[in-house]
Amino acid sequence: MATSLIRVGQVVLHIPKRSILASSSGSWMEKPADKFRPCVIVSHNAENDTFALAPLCGAEHTTAGWKRRDKMVPEWWHPVEFANGNIEIPPDSFQRKPIILTHHDPLVTGLPTKSNLKPCYIWAGDAGEYLSIDAVKGLRQVDHLSIDQEQLKRLVEEWDHWNANHRPTLP
Numbered sequence: 001m002a003t004s005l006i007r008v009g010q011v012v013l014h015i016p017k018r019s020i021l022a023s024s025s026g027s028w029m030e031k032p033a034d035k036f037r038p039c040v041i042v043s044h045n046a047e048n049d050t051f052a053l054a055p056l057c058g059a060e061h062t063t064a065g066w067k068r069r070d071k072m073v074p075e076w077w078h079p080v081e082f083a084n085g086n087i088e089i090p091p092d093s094f095q096r097k098p099i100i101l102t103h104h105d106p107l108v109t110g111l112p113t114k115s116n117l118k119p120c121y122i123w124a125g126d127a128g129e130y131l132s133i134d135a136v137k138g139l140r141q142v143d144h145l146s147i148d149q150e151q152l153k154r155l156v157e158e159w160d161h162w163n164a165n166h167r168p169t170l171p
Contacts, residue, residue, distance in 0.1 A: 014037065050130045
């Protein structure tokens, strides 16, 4: 991916390494998983040329339906709605309006699509995980997902809220 193609709002695949992301997501080992997750590039710091990424984390499916993972910190993981994806919105104890990501099918635009998406949450506890421009250049873009500027602004507002009221304290 060329530098000129890196932009805020892009969705990329990344293996998050920050401990707080794992321990607050309901990971049973409370350690970062060695697997790629869709992450939204939420901001760019021009001063040190780094990008803030907010990972997505899937909800858990039970016989009663989709639910938040047992040890997931609800304040820091915000529900996601996939526009055009026909995916259920996961439950949220705060009754927040979900952050909307748009699902695109590059081959069959406008028609219902079959997808491997599932109900999920996006990190909203703070600025997420920062990566250098070189690290971001090596990430694979997820072409079938996007987020618009209004939704990015809402996500940053969530960061600001939780940083002021219930800030994540782990690295």
